[in-house]
Amino acid sequence: MKISGEHLLPAAQEQVWALLDDPARLARLVPGVQKFNIVAPDEFEGTMTVAVAAVKGTYTGHIKIDEKRQPEYYKASFDGKGAQGFIRGTGTLELEPKGQEQTLVRYAADVQIGGPIMQVGQRMLESVAKRMLNDFFAAAETELKGGTNQS
Amino acid sequence: MAALPKFIGERVRRREDPRLITGTGTYVDDIKLPGMLHAAVMRSPYAHAKINSVDLSRARNHPGVIMALSGEDIGDKIGSLPCVAPAQHVPVHPVLARGKVRFVGEPVAIVVAENPYVARDAIDLINVEFDPLPAVVDVEKALESGAPLVHEEFGTNLVTRAEVTSPGFEKAMAEAQRTLKFRLINQRLTPTMMEPRAVLANWERGYKQLTLWSSTQIPHLLRSQLADMLKLPENKIRVIAPEVGGGFGAKLNVYPEEALCAYLSMELNRPVKWIETRRENMAATTHGRDHVTYVEVGFKNDGTITAIKAKFFCDMGAYLHLLTPAIPGFTGLMATGCYKIAGLSFEQNLVFTNKMATDAYRGAGRPEATYLIERTVDMVAAELGMDPAEVRRKNFIPKDAFPYTTPVGLQFDSGNYEAALDKALEMVGYQKLRQEQAEAAKKGRYIGIGLSTYVEICGIGPSALLPPKLKGGGWESATIRIEPDCKVTVLTGTSPHGQGEETTFAQIAADAFGVDVDDVTVIHGDTAVVQYGIGTFGSRTTALGGTAVLMAAQKLQDKMKKIASHMMEVPPEQLIFTNRTIALASDPSKSIPLQKVVEAAYGYKQPIPGVEPGLDANAFYEPSGCTFPFGAHVCVVEVDPETGVVKVLRYVAVDDCGKIINPLLVDGQIQGGIAQGLGQALYEETVYDENGQLVTASLMDYAVPKATMVPRFELANTVTPTHINPLGVKGVGEAGTIGSTPAVVNAVIDALKPFGIRHLDMPLKPEKIWRAIQQAKQTMKG
Amino acid sequence: MFPATFEYHRAQSVKEALSLLKRLGDGAKLLSGGHSLIPMMKLRLAQPSHLIDIGGVRELSQISEEGNKILIGATVTHSEIASSPLIKQKLGLLADCAAEIGDVQVRNRGTIGGSLAHADPAADYPAAVLALEAELELESEQGTRTVKAQDFFVDLMTTALRPDEILRRVVFAPIPQGAGYAYLKHPQPASGFAIVGVAALVTLGKDGSCEKVRVGITGIAPKPFRATAVESALTGKKPDSTALAAAAAHAADGVDCLSDIHASSEFRAELARVYTRRALERAIAACKP
């Protein structure tokens, strides 16, 4: 499955970068993250729960940043598994400044999903992924707005 | 008492149905033994991965779990799953993966527990470290250099390449005035029988004997193969196929769970049951078809087809199951269909991919052949602007040419292809229909008429045609006993699983002895009760098994006539069996009740010279050749150009399966067959994504046609008996599937003719048709 | 297929169900007809630790008429709705829609409350419920609130229901005399669910122009929706073929369509337009001035 899109965030590029480059802060914005550990520079482990209606699954996973070009580009690979299946893939983020106040985030991911969740839920997976992304960006917006106020 | 009728040829209702309909039959899952345990299988979620470790400790410690095993635990204690068909590269096929997994659904570990819930719970407690590898899913790309290798040891994904060219092929192709080249996909299908697989194994320690109940089509062949895998003597294994809810060829196999349950029962001294879930069934029971074919056809301007050349890429999946590499052979050999085509040349590339193995599926190679040739004929007709019926007539093997030898040496027993086509066209009102089609076109309605005239091969024999490693040949067996109360017991070596031979074989026996069909009981599917037999597949059961019944009956008739002759003091040659008596042929009023003869045989108070006591006889029948049923199908469809939806308006089928024992059952086989063939044409497709994940893993996504999705069938028969067997029967179990798929596709393509569309690959889903129409409209504009 | 362990509770009343729901918390799920929940449990995609069966709650299983409202309890089955004389007479669109769901067994077990609460993006009911502008009564221990159908469906399998709430009943205004309606569905061939389902309800004015148009669409998007662009494009217009085609062309406007092996998002959008036009045509043909 390939997912891509863009989202305009209400903050300057450096601020957005600072957020994206702070894994612990970032993890709080991802819906369902329960545990999060930094195991090495640019390498993280964690658990997250994904719930859609009655369907709920907990996944243990691993993320590694493969490439980073401050303040505009970021590439990571990830894999996670749970009783309902596994997810593996790579993703990129590109940040493009839109004036002083805004940053356009372009994301693209190539995701491989397997196991029961894929086999019986294929028609829904893309929507679930999109919804999670939307939730994430909404949380990021709030965080960035809060962040702007504080500084 | 009213005279008993003859039963052969009558629409006798299926005697197996009342118990099936009322839920009083016994399937494997209905059997419950004291102390029975339940197994569950942990399967690979990856299409291709290295297994770094399998940790069963949490599963083993789970309350209620009795045992959990990985492939390494099994080691060599269970032999490789068999592939009996010859191939260049036959990989070891372990019952549980070792080192690597090669398809989604491959068994990795097995758990045995006190109940099926706990067994299933424990599956989630198994921790396997997989190291994912790139998967190969495309049958053509699999042969490119650098493609990931399913089995490294072979250095290639090619299983076997086979080439066959008929003598005179080059000349025949040279005689063509035109040629056409095209590519056809015969997509992968999931057999989806009603009852998934099911196994119950019981090792009786005191007797050192294993009883294995399995939902199988081949109890005896399974016993032979299990004996090898488990290193047990064959007479210490009893295989029972109780009620079997369909198989369609996918249960003509030996599966890991059969050997695993047997092994676990031997280890634990308790019965072990495993019932396949539907999701497991979709992923880990053999699939069918899956060919990509490049076709070249040479023909003359008058429509005469001179030669066919085909190059096949056949997807075998990750392992070779019992007959996997043998199935495409039928496709190549039957590729000239019912036509007198002088030249045939084909190359078959059998290929490993990271998918479930393919193997026999209703028709097994012949639907692919029929699809190839029937699409080809329609392509030729379209190219020449000829009526497809005319092209067919032009090329039919004429009825006086039988027995006919095909360019690749098959001997067709009998046929009258034009008669079947004539009848079908008359039933459908072909000329009028073509006019209606033209009228409708003027109103912007897209009606299509599709023809398919097929011939297929079944009742395979003699034994030389089958692989030696099968341990079973092209023959079948029967035993008949007449019991002391004059009831008839038939033991057949075939293993019907829905086809209805408990009825048809009873008809044969009833007529032989002049008794009522209800006086006959047919027993099958138990290796401890029935003499060795081969099983039910390849539309062989009536032609081979039915003939064996007839032959056993004749042996018994001879004996009974001797006894009656002694009692009646007339020569045995003058006696016949009628109305529960043995009577004088010239004067049936001079008779002796059958019961008296039976009493004499069992009572044996006055020994009859040269006659042993008792009444039973058995026969093994091996035919001298195969039979070749045929027929003509006509499908009428309407395509909705806005949505691409295909509606089947009419379906006419004329099938010729030789002499008909029971027309009701023939109709039933044809109806089910057409439904399945139509399923392939319009709906069904086993989809793996580019990573080898199975997408059609449940019936929520794999579209089997339902009753509301098939039309009312208009059925008829022509009867062209075969000389191959004394019953004159050919076989009908697969004919409907074989004939129907191209009829439906040809109809849809015919409907799309105004758009200039010549071909679309199956399944003809609405979106595919809609897109083709959109594209055609663009092209027409541009 | 064997579900994971759970505890089963059979509620006798809504009150009891609500208190169980509150007490058992996160791990509890209501069980109605079970035809969405049980399959997911058997696949172990859902593993609730408690099931609260509301199938035996009398007060949830009634169809009634109160004043100018028709009230349908949450556990009324699809087949009851398809065959109820009252519903056939006054809410024919809903009855037609119910008759399109699944097969006989599914219709005998599945319930309207379960279907709406589950909010499968391909379920049939939501199209009709939206077109009929139904209201849903949601009850918790805090009391009852009423939510418009339009606000009930939030996202893919997500509704306005809070975890401590029960969907009690669905409230409809009867279809006005003379109005025409139709439910048209393009079924997914395997599951039978809607790839596209369009419910159309039209009232014609004295002059033959469209007075009121309601179009509910299911199947193409993460959540069912009212095609308001279609509705407004047709309202006030004479329903000739040009006007219908022009209005129906808006059926998928601004919709992020779903895509799967059965239909791409592009095709879903096209089907939505075609089925909307056809549903409107039928609805209009059925109007009685």
Ligand SMILES: Cc1cc2nc3c(=O)[nH]c(=O)nc-3n(C[C@H](O)[C@H](O)[C@H](O)COP(=O)(O)OP(=O)(O)OC[C@H]3O[C@@H](n4cnc5c(N)ncnc54)[C@H](O)[C@@H]3O)c2cc1C
């Ligand atoms: C083979 C098959 C085919 C089907 N085909 C179709 C089809 O073509 N079209 C279609 O629309 N549907 C189809 N369905 C789904 C069917 O209509 C279901 O019955 C329906 O979606 C759910 O209703 P239920 O009563 O079975 O709910 P359940 O399965 O009991 O519950 C579903 C969910 O809703 C919650 N819930 C139930 N009742 C309430 C309530 N009163 N308040 C709050 N939450 C509640 C449950 O906790 C659960 O999460 C099909 C189902 C099957 C098995």
